[in-house]
Amino acid sequence: MSALSRDEVAHVAMLARIQLSDDELDRLAGQLDQIVGFVATVGEIAADDIPPMSHPLPLENVTRTDEVRPSLTPQQALAAAPRAEADRFAVPRILDEE
Template sequence: MSSISRDDVAHVAMLARIQLTDAELDTLAGQLETIVGYVGQVGDITSDDVPPMSHPLPLTNVTRPDVVRPSLTAEEALSGAPQAEAQRFEVPRILDEE
């Protein structure tokens, strides 16, 4: 089993833009190592009569069917827009050109 080091936690925290103290890095490294160990134990359990699943309860997709229905035309959708150009909403630029 691979070990989760303090440097691994610091790297992931940097990617997530989370600032952690040295004490937090040490604590999280230990906690994550424990979690990975428990996940490994669950993976070691073999049971041929239980199929793999992503959720302990059966789930049903509750979304509606994707059916084409009448909708607004481009002109109707843009009728209340403060500014429009080429059948699109025109909005002020918020990012610099870089």
Template sequence: MSAITRDEVAHLARLSRLALGEDELQRLAAQLDQIISAVARVQEVAAEEIPPTSHALPLTNVYRPDEVRPSLSPGQALAGAPAAEEQRFRVPRILDEEA
């Protein structure tokens, strides 16, 4: 595979409206060439028999049935609260009226 040139990087920089210096153009040309080579190697993998997957291992959701269970009453839930008002936790105001 041919290496990406400094001129190609400069062209891409112009299209992207990026101001790159000469040293940046050279460095990016080398880095982009490595990235393109890595992508080309991945594309060479023989994957015709491999089905597309989103995970390496099969995943199965585990559901449990919904069951009504006893829960805390409002009084029990608020028993340990530092402040309560109208069966709610009372907290300091964090937003102004304007928000």
């Protein structure tokens, strides 16, 4: 028998706004109990001398730094645009809001 009751699973499903049948509640109670057991096992394995981490591998920033480089003028960028207004691309309105 599952340590998680069918009523507890039904309560969590209600909080998540998920409708479950009686068969699904019974099946999920066992599956969720296994998941909770697996998480407990990981908690037992964790040693006090291992610092908590958000990722198992070291992370480093792989983006390049921003550098000012020569680029198009507004007039050159808008030269092939179908429509432009006030140095910006003009596009059709999709919302009726102001």
